[in-house]
Amino acid sequence: MSVFKFSAPSRFYHLAGNLIPWFAAIAVVLTVYGMYLGFWVAPVDYQQGQAYRIIFIHVPAAWMGMFIYLVMAGWCAVSLIWNTRLSSMMAQALAPTGAMFTFIALWTGAFWGRPTWGTYWVWDARITSTLVLLFLYFGFLALRASINDPRRADRASSLLALVGVINVPIIYFSVRWWNTLHQGASVSVTSAPKMAEVMLMAMLVMVFACWAYAIAIALHRVRSIMLEREGHTDWVRQLIAAR
């Protein structure tokens, strides 16, 4: 059995339907556990006070905003190279969730910045490049919405997504390349974490919760996109007739 058989929308539709409840359940369980760790187990930060607890959603949301964009751009590349229907549908389904996470990262960052830095907003490299990421998501969605022919919309939005992917490493390395108010990475794969173990644990649990949520909601959305775009096909007719 090949995994490529699921690249057919008719098969992926049913697979996605089976996966959604699992990822939704994982997201709920991990969110409850992450919040419990973050709000009840983790102690108050000696410098930042209670407000530091915002990082348990701010950091996962910021990571998800970047990660979803990379995944979206990956699907766009597949769509452009192999001209597959499912890949462009997946990119289309991921974009609103990526935009939502990027917005949450900016919003929560502002409310963390106020007590920590004394300001809601500053035009530093990390924050500004994250705002550019949000605009890239908006641009992707607006471009898709402005073109009636889905295949043309796929190609145009894929190109935009691929050009915009350059912004992701800029966001990530901005705190190293420029002198920013935003602090450097507290968690890195190459060095030991600069935060207490229980705080790191709560943050990582929330990261996995956000992943599970993003997968569940994107699968839910891609099923609707499949129905919209494949309404003329036999498998959708059979599906509707069987309801």
Added chain:
Amino acid sequence: MEFDRHTFYIAASYGMVIVAIIIEMLAVRRRRASALQQAEMMTAIQAPPTGGKSATRANGQVASEAS
């Protein structure tokens, strides 16, 4: 006093997360309902007339009566 201010920042952050997730879930459910409705309409338009010859004849009769 400081804790109260921090509570506001935390509530504003997590409150917006809850609002954003609710909006996204509602939008996804609405889109699903709309997509299903659209697919049902397309299926109804493309479906052959039910009842075979008799339905065709019935349609023909209606058409001739109208003319």
